Amino acid sequence: MTEEINFILDSAKEAMIGSVAHLEKEFLNIRAGKASPQMLGGVFVDYYGSQTPLSQVANINAPDARTLTVTPWEKNMLHPIEKAIMIANLGLNPMNNGDNIIINIPALTEERRRDLVKQAKAEAEDAKIGIRNHRKDANSDIKKEEKDGTAEDICKKAEEDVQKLTDSFIKKIDELLAVKEAEIMKV
Numbered sequence: 001m002t003e004e005i006n007f008i009l010d011s012a013k014e015a016m017i018g019s020v021a022h023l024e025k026e027f028l029n030i031r032a033g034k035a036s037p038q039m040l041g042g043v044f045v046d047y048y049g050s051q052t053p054l055s056q057v058a059n060i061n062a063p064d065a066r067t068l069t070v071t072p073w074e075k076n077m078l079h080p081i082e083k084a085i086m087i088a089n090l091g092l093n094p095m096n097n098g099d100n101i102i103i104n105i106p107a108l109t110e111e112r113r114r115d116l117v118k119q120a121k122a123e124a125e126d127a128k129i130g131i132r133n134h135r136k137d138a139n140s141d142i143k144k145e146e147k148d149g150t151a152e153d154i155c156k157k158a159e160e161d162v163q164k165l166t167d168s169f170i171k172k173i174d175e176l177l178a179v180k181e182a183e184i185m186k187v
Contacts, residue, residue, distance in 0.1 A: 004145050005158045012138035012162055016131050016169040023127035023173060027180050030120055035062040035105045039092075040070070045077065045084040054081065066107075068092075071100040108184075116184045124177040128170055135166040 028038040037060040044051040045058075054060065058072040058081055072081055078096055085094045085103070094101045108116070139159055146155040 008138050008141045012134050015134040019127050019130040026123045034065040035068045043084050043088045045080050066105050068103040069100050117181050120180045124173050127173050131169045138162045
């Protein structure tokens with residue numbers, strides 16, 4: 001195979017790996033009933049006029065499966081952090097005790113679990129769409145190479161390789177979704 005075709009295949013694989021990594025990161029934000037510092041990963045605090053990730057202005061801990069504690073490095077950041085957690089719309093109710101913020105994670109209801117599974121399925125579908133878009137890009141690049149004089153059989157083989165890559169990554173997404181779904185539905 002030509003160098004250009006190998007580059008196209010490597011680029012497609014890299015992009016697909018990126019899509020799966022993004023999905024795994026999104027799955028961390030979908031809580032499965034137990035407290036985890038990653039649950040607050042998407043919270044940004046107004047820190048002296050700039051939006052800063054919560055993890056850069058405070059220490060986040062999960063002392064037990066139902067509680068998160070947020071300890072700011074500066075006492076004057078208590079109220080902005082509390083406000084940021086409320087604005088993030090995570091369904092969490094922060095309590096300020098003067099030193100740190102305590103967040104009790106409520107037990108998930110059956111209805112809330114179903115909503116979280118729907119959210120996980122939507123994220124998985126987005127990742128699959130990303131994988132298919134990367135396949136489309138790779139195939140159009142291969143077609144360009146064919147027009148530029150690369151042998152037809154080499155291009156056909158490359159398209160088959162792209163399809164195999166696509167199938168393997170979509171299977172990986174389905175496996176990740178099944179694990180996350182089981183984690184969410186486990187009481």
